[in-house]
Amino acid sequence: MEIKNPTPEQNKIAVLLDDLSSLESYARDLFSFLPLPVCLVSSIGIILETNPALEKISGYSTEELIGNPLENFIGKLDANRLIKETLEKGSLSSREIVLTTKDKKKIYVSASTLLRKNDQGETIGCFMGLFDLTAIKENEQDLHKSQSALLNILEDVVEEKGKAEEEKNKTSAVIANLTDGLMVFDSQNNLSLINPPAEKLLRVKKDAVYNKSPDELASLTDSFKPLLTILGKEIKEIFRQEIIIEDFTLEISSVSIGASKNRTGSLIIVHDITREKGIERMKTEFVSIAAHQLRTPLSVIKWALSLLLEGDVGELSAEQKNVIGKSYTSNERMITLINDLLDVARIEEGRYLYKLVTAKLENLAQAALSSCREIAAKRNIKLEYQKPAKALPELMIDAEKITFAIQNLVENAIKYTPPGGQVTVSLKYDTNKVALSVKDTGVGISQEQQNRLFTKFFRANNIMRMETDGTGLGLFIAKNIIEAHGGQIRCQSQENKGSTFSFSLPINN
Amino acid sequence: MSKKILVIEDDKLLSDLLGKKLKDIGFEVAFAFTGAEGLASLRANKPDLILLDIVMPEKNGVEVMEEMNKNPETDLTKIPVIIISNSGQPVEIKRVLELGAKDYLIKANFNPQEVVEKVIKQIGD
Numbered sequence: 001m002e003i004k005n006p007t008p009e010q011n012k013i014a015v016l017l018d019d020l021s022s023l024e025s026y027a028r029d030l031f032s033f034l035p036l037p038v039c040l041v042s043s044i045g046i047i048l049e050t051n052p053a054l055e056k057i058s059g060y061s062t063e064e065l066i067g068n069p070l071e072n073f074i075g076k077l078d079a080n081r082l083i084k085e086t087l088e089k090g091s092l093s094s095r096e097i098v099l100t101t102k103d104k105k106k107i108y109v110s111a112s113t114l115l116r117k118n119d120q121g122e123t124i125g126c127f128m129g130l131f132d133l134t135a136i137k138e139n140e141q142d143l144h145k146s147q148s149a150l151l152n153i154l155e156d157v158v159e160e161k162g163k164a165e166e167e168k169n170k171t172s173a174v175i176a177n178l179t180d181g182l183m184v185f186d187s188q189n190n191l192s193l194i195n196p197p198a199e200k201l202l203r204v205k206k207d208a209v210y211n212k213s214p215d216e217l218a219s220l221t222d223s224f225k226p227l228l229t230i231l232g233k234e235i236k237e238i239f240r241q242e243i244i245i246e247d248f249t250l251e252i253s254s255v256s257i258g259a260s261k262n263r264t265g266s267l268i269i270v271h272d273i274t275r276e277k278g279i280e281r282m283k284t285e286f287v288s289i290a291a292h293q294l295r296t297p298l299s300v301i302k303w304a305l306s307l308l309l310e311g312d313v314g315e316l317s318a319e320q321k322n323v324i325g326k327s328y329t330s331n332e333r334m335i336t337l338i339n340d341l342l343d344v345a346r347i348e349e350g351r352y353l354y355k356l357v358t359a360k361l362e363n364l365a366q367a368a369l370s371s372c373r374e375i376a377a378k379r380n381i382k383l384e385y386q387k388p389a390k391a392l393p394e395l396m397i398d399a400e401k402i403t404f405a406i407q408n409l410v411e412n413a414i415k416y417t418p419p420g421g422q423v424t425v426s427l428k429y430d431t432n433k434v435a436l437s438v439k440d441t442g443v444g445i446s447q448e449q450q451n452r453l454f455t456k457f458f459r460a461n462n463i464m465r466m467e468t469d470g471t472g473l474g475l476f477i478a479k480n481i482i483e484a485h486g487g488q489i490r491c492q493s494q495e496n497k498g499s500t501f502s503f504s505l506p507i508n509n
Numbered sequence: 510m511s512k513k514i515l516v517i518e519d520d521k522l523l524s525d526l527l528g529k530k531l532k533d534i535g536f537e538v539a540f541a542f543t544g545a546e547g548l549a550s551l552r553a554n555k556p557d558l559i560l561l562d563i564v565m566p567e568k569n570g571v572e573v574m575e576e577m578n579k580n581p582e583t584d585l586t587k588i589p590v591i592i593i594s595n596s597g598q599p600v601e602i603k604r605v606l607e608l609g610a611k612d613y614l615i616k617a618n619f620n621p622q623e624v625v626e627k628v629i630k631q632i633g634d
Contacts, residue, residue: 287596288564292563292596299520299617300526302620303620304522306621307530312529312533335618458566
């Protein structure tokens with residue numbers, strides 16, 4: 001409106017109006033320029049004003065926004081709540097809501113509002129500013145993903161740890177329950193592991209030897225000395241070296257753990273070969289006796305014949321020489337044959353084992369007895385058999401050899417008991433063993449000779465006077481047989497009164 | 510003076526046969542029938558050579574040699590020993606050779622003449 005000849009008041013108003021309009025345009029420009037989506041909403045949720053940023057994020061045009069309800073793009077529930085709370089509180093900040101764009105895309109936004117009043121102080125609606133949370137949400141999701149990935153890893157780690165623990169337990173159980181002794185020296189050559197068999201074989205207690213150096217160990221216990229003599233301070237590698245500790249023969253092997261440059265320690269294996277050594281020795285003794293017994297009579301024949309042949313005991317006629325010569329040759333054949341047999345036995349030496357079967361001692365005793373009845377009757381000896389009070393359990397034994405042992409005891413008893421005497425065989429079942437005894441009313445053995453009874457080729461003085469044939473081997477072999485079964489053999493005797501030979505066999509063999 | 514041979518051998522007939530052969534050649538021969546007897550005899554008579562059996566009652570041949578080696582100051586270790594045995598176990602042969610035996614003869618594989626030759630080889634006749 002153009003006013004002619006304006007009054008100073010009118011001029012003043014015109015200036016103010018100009019200022020106002022420029023302020024209004026400033027506000028509108030700022031509103032449009034603002035990169036944040038902003039809108040003015042009436043108290044009943046109708047959009048009154050909008051800016052390009054809101055149009056951009058929502059996908060709606062200005063016309064589609066202005067005059068239309070807010071719920072079109074933030075949903076009825078959120079729209080109502082936001083307006084209601086703003087009217088009550090005056091402002092809201094950072095409410096997370098979901099904005100649905102024109103093409104139905106969901107966008108997470110954070111909404112802040114401020115109550116808008118007119119000049120008269122009446123509420124006309126509220127401003128609402130939105131902040132696009134997409135990037136933050138994506139970050140958050142990434143974060144969630146990383147977090148759950150981490151959790152998964154953590155779970156895996158826990159699981160792996162459990163598995164490792166289980167493996168460790170298994171390994172510990174294996175190490176502890178090995179029959180071989182096992183020790184580990186660490187990179188500083190201190191003892192870092194010893195299993196129960198090694199403790200037992202080396203006569204030490206774990207707590208006393210842990211973390212000790214070879215020097216300390218040697219001063220600590222005598223049983224370690226032979227071991228450390230072969231291992232050295234630097235715990236060198238060795239393979240199957242034998243050491244003897246008290247009655248035990250131990251086979252020691254040592255290997256480095258880790259690469260040669262990066263040695264992390266040494267593993268020592270202690271293998272008890274006492275039993276093998278015992279069997280080896282027994283076998284050697286057996287073959288030795290067999291060799292001796294077979295060859296000696298042939299040697300006598302050979303030597304006698306060769307003296308005859310060489311004329312050392314008088315000249316022979318040609319005919320005599322011929323006969324003796326043939327005998328000599330034949331005897332030589334026999335010697336060769338026995339030498340061959342012995343060689344075979346020697347080859348077998350390393351594999352010598354008893355043939356174990358399930359058998360009842362009672363049956364073996366009866367078999368042995370029946371084979372002796374005839375000579376007992378001939379010598380007018382009463383042979384008696386006493387049944388065990390309690391039935392005997394079956395045993396894992398070498399039946400043939402045990403029978404031999406029983407037979408030997410019974411035959412001895414008969415042989416060394418004067419006519420009219422008695423031999424009694426009885427069986428007994430104890431808690432963990434069975435026992436057989438052979439009691440006679442014979443000549444007995446003097447006290448001082450009793451301890452040599454079971455040695456090789458021993459023959460007591462009184463029986464040497466009595467007779468007779470005998471190798472002095474029977475009891476020695478019987479003892480070896482019984483002991484090989486883990487049993488014991490003993491004798492109680494009084495000279496001229498009689499003897500009782502008895503042996504026991506463990507049941508759990 | 511003829512040289513003294515001690516035969517420690519538990520088989521009487523073998524001893525007799527070997528002894529006859531040795532005596533015929535001119536050796537002086539003493540006999541022992543157990544290891545213990547042998548030890549007593551060799552301590553008392555200091556023979557020039559011992560023919561020693563292994564498997565015997567009352568100390569076997571190995572034990573006899575161990576006893577002889579026990580006291581090095583008593584010249585017993587200097588007496589040459591030839592083993593005459595029929596057992597012939599490798600470990601046993603190894604052991605007596607360690608203990609200083611000069612030879613190990615398996616009786617069944619040698620006749621008396623051959624044994625005498627071994628003796629002569631050691632100490633002359």
